[in-house]
Amino acid sequence: MADRGRRDQILHAARTLFSEKGYHATTIRDIAQMSGLLSGSLYAHIRTKEDLLFEITDEVADQFLEGLQAVVDSADPPPVKFRRALVSHIQVVARNLDAARVFSHEWRALQGERRDRIQQKRDEYERLWTAVLSEGVAAGWFYPSHQRFARMVSLSVANWVYQWYDPSGQLSPEEVAGRLADVLLTGLQKPAASSKAPMGEVSSACPTE
Amino acid sequence: MADRGRRDQILHAARTLFSEKGYHATTIRDIAQMSGLLSGSLYAHIRTKEDLLFEITDEVADQFLEGLQAVVDSADPPPVKFRRALVSHIQVVARNLDAARVFSHEWRALQGERRDRIQQKRDEYERLWTAVLSEGVAAGWFYPSHQRFARMVSLSVANWVYQWYDPSGQLSPEEVAGRLADVLLTGLQKPAASSKAPMGEVSSACPTE
DNA sequence: CCTACCGATCGGTAGG
């Protein structure tokens, strides 16, 4: 309790370094130095290096899940849910840039049961996205043939946001999410161009999935 | 020359292990064992562990660049180029699953000049995607307001494909790319649903870039 | 929280 601040400092250092150099390339001495301690002293506050990785990863996983769960539970129509799901994701990334990177890139360094637990949360997150999209299909808003690929595209976008999103830039998470949603909901092409239909409709041959 | 086969074997082992466990978590002894050698014997064929990472990363980077350059150089209309760019990318991923993972995840482990060289190729690849999209905007096919976000979405999708694409699955790279292109070019929503316009058009407030 | 240090393992080398 008394060293709550110190522990947060250590967690912050670990987040920064894991995000920057990766888990395995970060040494316990790096973390200690950034926390203003010597390496041996770290162990007054943590048990293992892997504890830090798990704590960082698990915490942001919960944020992703809580945010998306609230969207799924709402009564909004599917396209609004879709937008809000993107907003939620990008907000979590924007508020936890380093942790989001670690969550996306470094969770494989976890072992055994803890790795399984993070994997379960990742799977659960994917299920919630699927729920948003399949609800849209069921209510007649989205193309059934697009469902599986729409999920892949959405998850790709979501999982890549931390690579390019700049929280200190001009666009808020809500604005970025809104424009991404525009691209995904409306498509790239202008209606006039789209009606020219330059190639055969591959999607018409798609099973519902 | 005489041990060309052995060197390829070592490269193959390194690709597999770097992809699976990451560069830093893979030891020289892991690579040697998978190649049927003892660790010391590896150094008859390689100079350093980092050489292996660079060779793997650089080779697949060139494949990405050559494929996309051919698309950019073609005379096809922009939406066809967009489709073909996705096809090219997914073909490279499908034919080099492990190398593509390493390219996306592990290149940061490179140091100094070699890291710069891979970074340059990554930048060049992004420029080629930008060319495909801006050409589409210039010719009036794509929304100017979507350009930056369309690039982010396209690169996100491209960079995430190796996470879920199954080369032994039923869909060829061309089919997967075609359906992804459908989602991106046409949007998620059915025309009827899309005309209901559930939320204000954020995109109308977008500057051109 | 520091001093002092541990066993293990790392990438890589020498000599044959």
Place this chain on the structure above:
DNA sequence: CCTACCGATCGGTAGG
């Protein structure tokens, strides 16, 4: 390509 081994560094511990 193996045997034998290196210096360095790793995550972590004991004792205070």
